[in-house]
Amino acid sequence: MSYINPSFRHPNLPVNDIGCTKTDYEGAISTLCAGCGHDSISAAVVQACFEMSIEPHRVAKLSGIGCSSKTPAYFLNQSHGFNSVHGRMPSVATGANMANRDMIYIGVSGDGDTASIGMGQFVHVARRNLNMLYMVENNGCYGLTKGQDSATADIGSKAKGGVENVYAPIDLVNVALELGATFVARSFSGDKKQLVPLIQAALSHQGFAFIDVVSPCVTFNNNPGSTKAYDYVREHAEITGSVDFVPKKDEITADYEPGTSTNITLHDGSALQLHKLAKDFDPQDRRAATRALENAKDHGGILTGLIYIDPDTKDLHNILGTTETPLRDLDQDTLCPGNDALAAINESLR
């Protein structure tokens, strides 16, 4: 069931630059389990969009199948949504984006939806550098079918039933890096402070922005022995550095000691301010990113934060040389060559 939030609003709610309150970015009431990490991620999306003053109707939200894929119903009620079939969100997002390059595309998927049934589409949307935010709400298990291990479960990790996973895990961050994704990050549903600026940066990035959000399943995979449990993730998260998102209109004001902070200007003019970066870590160096991932893994750490960014890339429209006007807005005169052109074609076929 999807309950609509009541329309009653407190009269003094803060408004953003386009006159919207945070509630204008909310969705239906969640039907996920109480305490589900996914709901925190939905809340982070709401906050990120509110703070960026994004017009909700300029966003299209898409998903596949699974608990995570239900969540687009729980944020941005004024956006069109597309809950597609299992593992196939990337293709629908690609088509939608080809039709209208001017909208913002948020794809939500899960570890089953991406790392198993949807692996094929995930890798190809990444290598095409489709301009979208692709979020995996990663809980290491299949929640909707009651807790089977997923392909991101770590070896030795125990789900609720106590059985250890014996198969090698797929680290989607590593896969995305390998495929040439131009924005790669990992976060934790329990760390909204980190997640919100990452979402904002991802939305500002022109190209494929991937965020793997570890998001514990409170019902089937939040037990001792699970490496996707709240406690475990809190204890083992290692950040690459702090991330501040600075919108285009704002100046960078925070002051850090020289040499401890990096600023990256994004395509839309906004900026990322990174500080307290780990030693030898440079988020614009793909090799360093891979190395940092491996290093963290060596001692059981979960690397979070911005892991890699190439702020100046060609997205799929640039690669294909598509016209600036959204294709769906081209009128018939532009689209249809007319009968004279057809007569010339006929002549060439005689």
Next chain:
Amino acid sequence: MKKIESVNEFVIRFANVNGTGSWSANLLFARAIFRMGIPISPKNIFPSNIQGLPTWYEVRISGKGYIGTRGGVDIMVAMNPQSMAKDLKELGAGGYFVYDNTKPLNPAFVREDINYIGLPLTEICIREYKDPKLRQLFKNIIYVGALAALVDVDFEVLKNLVASQFKGKEKLIEPNIKALDLGYNYAKENFECPIGIRVTACDNVGDKILIDGNAALALGSLYAGASVVSWYPITPSTSLIDSYKKYAKKLRTDPETGGNNYAIVQAEDELSAIGMVLGASWNGARAFTATSGPGVSLMSEFLGFAYFAEVPVVLFDIQRSGPSTGMPTRTQQSDLISCAYASHGDTKHVLIIPSTPKECFDFAADAFDLADRLQTPVIVMSDLDLGMNDTMSEPLTWNDDRQYDRGKVYSGDDLEAMTERYGRYLDVDGDGIGYRTLPGAHPSKGSFFTRGSSHNAYAAYTEDSGSYVEGMERLLKKWETAKQYVPGPDIRSDNNEIGLVFYGTSADSAQEAMDRLSENGVAVDAMRIRALPFNDDVEAFIAGHDKVFVIEQNRDAQMRTLLSNECGIDPARMIPVLSFDGMPITANTIYDKINEYLSVAKGKKKVA
């Protein structure tokens, strides 16, 4: 010895090795005859291979205008030692066997009832060309030159054709004409030309064009405004995308910015190809994909989703022999049932079935209007025979006054003016079709959540049985509505007792068989089905005939099954006439099968 004597009525088959450039030489021969005003029907019979396996190119020349496959061969141009034994057998008595006699013919290949025409092709090539590649390429052109002399093709026409074919590559014109001359002169000097079979210029082509169905579908899509294309390469559909790309580059490049007013994405598989079409259509662009049977299987889940969520989709299915691999380069009409009911649950899809390139163009354009109007997948059912063979056709025409029918879409202004609550799946007009809105249409009205899960009239998730049933019944109402929009059957009726039912590429051969039946005193009526759902005329035609033959190119009589299933017609009332060997159905097959049935039924001897 008997020699076949014929003017403007014969079948010539070229047996070649794949990848040796024979196709373009053979096409040159065919087009020269076409330019002489004589109807032709070329068929490329090729293997699933790039180089080395046998390939055939058959041209039926028919002054009378029969362009279906006739059956039988009158001239065999046997250029492939691998297939020569088989090729020899295919040649009819009194036919002409053209071969390379540089080396003596294997005595096992001697038949008493045919005429041998030996051309020292290898010898000429070795003498004239040093480069082995040129020897191979020009060998083909030399036999075309020789054939021109043998069957009296206007040599000037042939030369002009070469000149126009190599426009922009003038260097190639002279050597090609020289090769034609070599063959032409050899034949003139060594044989009595023309042989018994010959052509003579006439005016039976009119303003017709020669185009393959895939190119016509591509052009129809382009003219209909399709701007997002996604596909996964699969024979025999690939050339449709190639054609779209070629024409879009020419006709859809923004003259000012050089930007592409289209986007073509080669997908990682067919699941993704159809997914992109759904995404683009949902977001307001016209989009399509093209595939063949195996692709349809992979697209099935999304097709069901699009049916249930009511997203427009245009899919071109260029059918081939199935299932699986082995005969992917051979034709069939065997995806009817898998397309009609593609997906899980209760689904049925609109099918449109063109018979000619002209219809491919028209139906492709119509398919986009229909998909938008009906908000559902529309599958255009072509096949390899029509899709990949140059086919004589009425010229393509576009009415410049025609406006795209984008169906029921509320714009931002419509939404602004609305006072009532918007419901995506509300049956406002009572025809089973609701109003769509496009993403981004309005800041606060009209957004909805597209989902395959059961939804109510306001697009909200529901597990309520009543809402589900209501939605499913409304889709049936839409199916009824579709009947008034899809192309109706093409019926020719003279109140005869016998009715023939056929569709797609069986039409030409069926027409020829009907003419022959009629010449033998058996008058029949005909119905060419052009779409599913069937409208009342389809049912009435079958009900109105004592004997109904359903002609199809598949094993299981799939159209007959659909007719029985959709119209409740007793299958016993429909006699299947089937051909499923991967080759286009022939007039001979249809004629013989119907004739045999009628003879047995009457207990009489067959008519001659």
